[in-house]
Amino acid sequence: MPKIIGIVGSPRIDGNTTFLVKEALSAAGKKGIETELIKLAEYNINPCRACDTCLEGECPIEDDTPLLLEKLEAADGIIIGSPVYFGNVTGQTKIFMDRTRPLRIDFKLKDKVGGAIAVGGSRNGGQETTCSAIHNFLLIHEMIVVGDASPTAHYGGTGVGRGEKDCEEDEFGIETSRNLGKKVAELVAKIS
Ligand SMILES: Cc1cc2nc3c(=O)[nH]c(=O)nc-3n(C[C@H](O)[C@H](O)[C@H](O)COP(=O)(O)O)c2cc1C
Structure with missing residues (x-):
């Protein structure tokens, strides 16, 4: 079964962000796709040191990143959600994005489907602009970038909320996130 x-x-x-990414995954799940939620805050991820060791061999930093890179490599679709800072x-x-460099050496994420939530x-x-930053990351991994499915059809999930639970009342954020999940799932199903 394909996985997002x-x-x-x-x-x-x-x-x-957790709330809206969950909405996107739940919409993808309704299309018969397996899903997994990953919260970066639950992992120990250190910044890239630009030692360039990954160009020749394994990244020398010992933390949780290798586990996450395995999950990225095994997935058919990747949705990245971030608060706007x-x-x-x-x-x-951004630290997580930089640490995915080892996957780009031989383009292990090539042709996977990706989308953004901000x-x-x-x-x-x-x-x-935040969706754009995520899209740039996906493009540089040679992934296939999608936005939210019609009828909303723009840059992905876009939420407005400051307090921790505000987006639970944000109808447009919920709709665009669901439509993003739907779009990623539809394309993953076509490609797989
Ligand atoms: C350091 C910092 C910078 C922020 N910068 C912006 C910003 O540029 N634009 C904006 O709309 N909200 C900004 N916010 C508000 C957050 O994006 C907002 O609270 C969001 O809901 C956080 O998502 P979360 O609940 O998933 O953490 C900022 C918040 C923090 C803590």
Whole structure:
């Protein structure tokens, strides 16, 4: 069975990003796809040191990253959700992205399907620029980038919420996240 993983880049374990990534995965699950939720805050992930060892062999940093890289490699679709911090992804999300470099040496994520979810406290707080940062990451891994399925059909899931549970009332954030999950699932099913 094809599998989609949803990655949450918030330091809040059960905040808005977790809620919306879960909505996306649940929509994907309704299309007959296996799903798994990964909260980066529950793992020990250290920043890349730019030693370039990964170009020749294994990354020398000892932490939880290898486990996460295995999960990325095994997945058919990858949804990355991040809160908007200063118009961009969180530091946690970016550190994780940088540590995926070993997978790019021989393009292990090539042709997997990917999408983005971003949650900001303000309506125009940088959801689109944050989705864009995630899209750039996916493109540089040679993945296939999708947005939310019609009728919303834009950049992915875009939520507005500041307090930890605000997005539970955010109809548009929920709809776009569900439509993203649907779109990733539909394409994964076509490709698999
Ligand atoms: C350091 C920091 C920077 C933030 N920067 C922005 C921002 O640029 N734009 C915005 O709309 N919200 C910003 N926020 C608000 C968060 O995006 C918002 O609280 C979001 O719901 C957090 O998601 P979470 O509940 O999944 O952690 C910022 C919050 C923090 C802590």
